Amino acid sequence: MTLWRDYAPVVSMSGVTQVTDDSPVGEPQIVTAFALAVLSVGLFAVHAGGTAATRARRDAVRGLPGSLVTRGKQAGVTAFCVIPAGMLGEVTGPLWVVVLWAVLSGVAWFVVGRLEPRWGGRHAWVRG
Numbered sequence: 001m002t003l004w005r006d007y008a009p010v011v012s013m014s015g016v017t018q019v020t021d022d023s024p025v026g027e028p029q030i031v032t033a034f035a036l037a038v039l040s041v042g043l044f045a046v047h048a049g050g051t052a053a054t055r056a057r058r059d060a061v062r063g064l065p066g067s068l069v070t071r072g073k074q075a076g077v078t079a080f081c082v083i084p085a086g087m088l089g090e091v092t093g094p095l096w097v098v099v100l101w102a103v104l105s106g107v108a109w110f111v112v113g114r115l116e117p118r119w120g121g122r123h124a125w126v127r128g
Contacts, residue, residue, distance in 0.1 A: 029089030032097045033082040040105070044075030070116045077112050078105040 048068055052059065059065070081104040082097075089097035 032094040033086035037079040037082045040078040077108040
């Protein structure tokens with residue numbers, strides 16, 4: 001058995017050798033990127049559910065606030081920010097996946113918030 005970083009890519013027994021092309025090189029980066037994507041969507045779901053539960057009576061009369069649409073778009077964009085972060089992580093490692101995702105998510109969060117119309121959209125209710 002040949003070991004490489006606690007992984008056996010080559011196994012030999014009784015003169016028969018089996019080689020695998022599979023290696024765990026990019027696995028931590030991929031798992032980190034997937035976890036960040038699930039985290040951003042999951043946190044939005046918790047926020048939206050909490051908002052709907054705490055404001056149920058008011059939202060039943062006025063409709064859902066427009067901010068939930070904006071936050072949903074921001075969560076979707078931050079989930080897609082893991083793609084370039086994961087690609088960089090193949091070279092640098094899982095720590096830089098998190099760092100690049102955080103930077104890209106912050107920029108995307110700001111840009112989507114600025115591009116969203118101020119009137120709130122079709123689900124917005126008028127304060128008053």
